[in-house]
Every structure is written in structure tokens, then in C-alpha cells.
Amino acid sequence: xxxxxxxxxxxxxxxxxxxxxxxxxxxxxxxxxxxxxxxxxxxxxxxxxxxxxxxxxxxxxxxxxxxxxxxxxxxxxxxxxxxxxxxxxxxxxxxxxxxxxxxxxxxxxxxxxxxxxxxxxxxxxxxxxxxxxxxxxxxxxxxxxxx
Amino acid sequence: xxxxxxxxxxxxxxxxxxxxxxxxxxxxxxxxxxxxxxxxxxxxxxxxxxxxxxxxxxxxxxxxxxxxxxxxxxxxxxxxxxxxxxxxxxxxxxxxxxxxxxxxxxxxxxxxxxxxxxxxxxxxxxxxxxxxxxxxxxxxxxxxxxx
DNA sequence: ATTAATTCCGAGTAAAACCGTAGGGATTAA
DNA sequence: TTAATCCCTACGGTTTTACTCGGAATTAAT
Numbered sequence: 001x002x003x004x005x006x007x008x009x010x011x012x013x014x015x016x017x018x019x020x021x022x023x024x025x026x027x028x029x030x031x032x033x034x035x036x037x038x039x040x041x042x043x044x045x046x047x048x049x050x051x052x053x054x055x056x057x058x059x060x061x062x063x064x065x066x067x068x069x070x071x072x073x074x075x076x077x078x079x080x081x082x083x084x085x086x087x088x089x090x091x092x093x094x095x096x097x098x099x100x101x102x103x104x105x106x107x108x109x110x111x112x113x114x115x116x117x118x119x120x121x122x123x124x125x126x127x128x129x130x131x132x133x134x135x136x137x138x139x140x141x142x143x144x145x146x147x
Numbered sequence: 148x149x150x151x152x153x154x155x156x157x158x159x160x161x162x163x164x165x166x167x168x169x170x171x172x173x174x175x176x177x178x179x180x181x182x183x184x185x186x187x188x189x190x191x192x193x194x195x196x197x198x199x200x201x202x203x204x205x206x207x208x209x210x211x212x213x214x215x216x217x218x219x220x221x222x223x224x225x226x227x228x229x230x231x232x233x234x235x236x237x238x239x240x241x242x243x244x245x246x247x248x249x250x251x252x253x254x255x256x257x258x259x260x261x262x263x264x265x266x267x268x269x270x271x272x273x274x275x276x277x278x279x280x281x282x283x284x285x286x287x288x289x290x291x292x293x294x
Numbered sequence: 295a296t297t298a299a300t301t302c303c304g305a306g307t308a309a310a311a312c313c314g315t316a317g318g319g320a321t322t323a324a
Numbered sequence: 325t326t327a328a329t330c331c332c333t334a335c336g337g338t339t340t341t342a343c344t345c346g347g348a349a350t351t352a353a354t
Contacts, residue, residue, distance in 0.1 A: 001270075003148055003238045003263075005313065011259050029329065038253075043314055045330080062322025063328040078262055091150045106185075109293075111286045112158050115225055115277055116150075122273040123148075126266045139258045146256075152342065176300065190343055192301080209351020210299040 003086065009039050010047040010085040011078065011135075014056070018073040018136035019143075027059075027066030047085060054084040073136055079127035089123050092116045150233065156186050157194040157232040158225065158282075161203070165220040165283035166290075174206075174213030194232060201231040220283055226274035236270050239263045 013033050020028060030048065034041035048067060051057050058070045069076075083089060094101050095116055101107040160180050167175060177195065181188035195214060198204050205217045216223075230236060241254055242263055254260075 001148065001150055001154075001233055001236050001238065002240065004311090007148075008239060008259065011262070012257070015258055031329090040314065042316075046314085049331080059330060060322085061320070061328095061330045063326090064323055065321080065329045067330090086148055089148050091148065092155060093149065109289055110159070111162055111282050111289065112155065114285070115158070115274070115282070118277070119270065119273045122269045123266065126269040127262070130262055130265070135258050135262070138261070142256055142258065151340090178300090187343065189345075193343085196302080206301060207351085208299095208301045208349075210297095211352055212300045212350080214301090 001091070003082070005043075006047055006085045007082050009037070009044060010051065011081050012037050013039075013044055013047065014051065014069075014076075014081055014132060015135045015139050017057070017067060018069055018132050019139040021068055022136060022140070025068065027064070027068050029066035032066075050084050051081070054080070056081065056084065073133035074131050076132040077128045078130045078132070078135070079124055081132070082127055089127065090116070090120050091123070095120055148238070150229070153194055153232045154229050156184070156191060157198065158228050159184050160186075160191055160194065161198065161216075161223075161228055161279060162282045162286050164204070164214060165216055165279050166286040168215055169283060169287070172215065174211070174215050176213035179213075197231050198228070201227070203228065203231065220280035221278050223279040224275045225277045225279070225282070226271060228279070229274055236274070237263070237267050238270070242267055 016033050016037055017028055030045050031041045034044045037044075048057065048059075052059060052067075055070055056076055057067045059065065059067050079089070094107055094110075094113070107113075163180050163184055164175060177192050178188045181191045184191075195204065195206075199206060199214075202217055203223055204214045206212065206214050226236070241257075241260070
């Protein structure tokens with residue numbers, strides 16, 4: 001029941017990106033974000049692929065290239081980001097969009113299914129209630145008070 | 148972000164045990180539950196060890212032995228069961244009782260920590276709001292209407 | 295006393311997932 | 325032309341998962 005490092009690193013990287021480009025709207029390259037966040041740039045590069053595909057960021061290639069946000073940070077929720085990086089947040093496969101079943105023919109009438117549905121809904125409620133803007137603002141104000 | 152089969156199988160097995168012994172208070176052996184739930188009895192045996200250690204069930208050895216609930220099903224929550232089988236339900240290690248950190252010295256001031264705390268609380272809220280009794284009753288009434 | 299049924303305990307194992315590393319091509323600014 | 329950067333694919337090591345197995349201990353029934 002753990003989130004992967006993809007999710008943890010990816011979210012932190014996007015908060016960084018949103019905060020650092022709040023005014024400027026310049027591109028930031030992978031290495032800068034990775035070193036600031038203390039994570040591998042090779043790895044972070046991988047994580048940005050799905051985030052770009054999902055439309056949360058755009059990129060510019062070549063020297064002086066980099067990434068920037070492609071939406072307003074108030075229009076991106078933590079849930080959006082986690083689902084892009086992690087796949088859907090269902091705690092069991094039989095609820096997933098893929099339509100996988102538990103295997104048993106009794107899957108539809110399984111008593112525990114209701115539990116997983118409630119849990120799934122609870123998870124989504126939390127992560128969809130927090131926007132990237134909120135986190136970026138927290139990040140900036142924490143940085144300020146640290147001075 | 149998936150629960151293990153330990154949790155899924157274990158919960159189903161306990162619902163079965165609670166429902167089938169609702170009146171009788173007799174012991175039921177592993178093989179009976181396993182075959183009724185369509186899971187491996189060797190595996191289920193393993194899952195009952197932590198559940199026994201947590202005090203949710205007791206056992207009697209030898210011929211005619213088996214397991215029975217050790218508490219009222221209304222006093223056991225889904226959360227209790229999942230935590231016994233899965234360990235704590237924190238979505239990230241840095242919140243766990245073990246006190247592990249993300250590694251970085253900035254762990255305490257990490258902006259995303261608030262997200263994980265809210266998510267952790269949301270998960271626990273859901274699973275602690277459902278008791279084994281509720282599920283056992285559902286199980287029995289579903290069985291009835293199937294006739 | 296013997297047998298059969300059961301829990302109990304520890305080991306082992308195959309497959310999958312996770313976490314990261316690496317190399318080389320394409321693109322662009324300077 | 326060069327250096328910086330994104331882009332894409334593949335690979336390797338470690339860890340976790342999901343079982344399987346064998347045998348000892350315990351008990352009821354015969």
C-alpha cells in the first residue's frame with residue numbers, strides 16, 4: 001500500500017517547477033530540478049515523459065531548453081499528477097479501469113468490494129482536493145521563512 | 148498503491164469466519180475456509196498467523212481443531228485487519244511508525260508531507276469506519292437472496 | 295496405542311515489480 | 325561547429341510478492 005518513488009519524486013519535481021517559474025515562465029531543465037530536489041536526473045527524465053503526455057508540462061529541446069508548466073497550477077490536482085505517474089489509485093485491481101477481476105466468478109457479489117470502493121473514493125477525494133498551486137505557495141513561503 | 152493479496156484474502160477469510168460462526172461459535176479449519184473462498188490453504192495458513200498474534204482469532208490444534216473469532220465482530224474494524232496483515236497503511240515510509248525518513252535532511256519541511264498525512268488520515272478514516280460485523284451481515288444476506 | 299486431522303513453524307522459490315543507470319539520436323542556441 | 329538539452333529504448337540489480345513445501349507438535353476418535 002505504498003506509493004512508488006515515481007509519485008513522490010514526480011510530485012516534488014512539479015511543485016519545484018511550479019514554484020520556481022511562478023513569475024518568470026522560463027523553462028527549467030531536468031538537471032536543475034533534480035539536483036535541487038536531490039534526486040537522479042536520469043530517473044527524473046523518465047518521470048517527465050508521462051507528465052508531458054498527460055499535458056501537465058511542455059518541453060523545449062536543445063540548448064537552453066527545458067520544461068515548463070502547460071496549465072495553471074490551480075487547475076492541476078495532486079490526484080492528476082499521481083494518476084499520471086502511478087496509474088489509477090485503486091487499492092485493488094478489480095476496480096481498475098482495465099476491468100480486471102479478482103479471478104473468481106463471485107467477483108461482482110464480493111462483500112469486500114464495497115470496502116475497496118469506499119477506500120478508492122476516499123483516496124481520490126483527498127488527492128483531488130489539493131492543487132499544485134497550494135503546494136507551490138507552501139513551498140515558496142517555507143523558503144521565505146527559512147531566511 | 149495496491150493492497151497485497153494477503154489483505155484481500157485475509158479480509159475475505161475473516162468475513163467468512165465471522166459469518167459462518169455467527170450463531171454456532173464452533174471452530175472452522177483452514178481448508179474449509181480456503182476452499183469456500185477459492186484460495187490456497189497453504190497460503191491462508193500463513194495469513195492467520197499475524198491475525199492470531201493480533202488477537203482477532205484463536206485456534207485449537209489437533210483433530211477437530213480450527214479457528215474462531217476472539218472478539219465481537221463489531222469490535223474489529225477493517226482497518227485493524229488490514230494493518231495486521233499489511234503493516235501500517237501509510238502511503239509513504241516517512242510517516243510510518245518505524246520513523247523512516249525520505250533520506251533528505253529536508254524531510255521535516257517537505258511540502259509534500261502534508262499531502263501524505265492527509266492521504267494517510269483519509270485511508271484510515273475509511274477502513275476504520277467499517278466493522279467486520281457489517282461485512283459478515285452483508286455476506287449472510289447476499290447468500291440468502293441468492294437462494 | 296494408533297491413526298488421522300489439524301495447527302504450527304521455518305525454509306525455499308519463481309515471478310514480478312521497483313528503482314535506477316546507461317547510451318545514443320534529435321534538436322536547438324550560441 | 326559545439327555544447328546543452330530533450331527523447332527513446334533497453335538493461336541490470338535488488339526487493340517484494342505470492343505462494344509451495346516438509347515436517348514437528350497436538351488432539352480427538354477408534
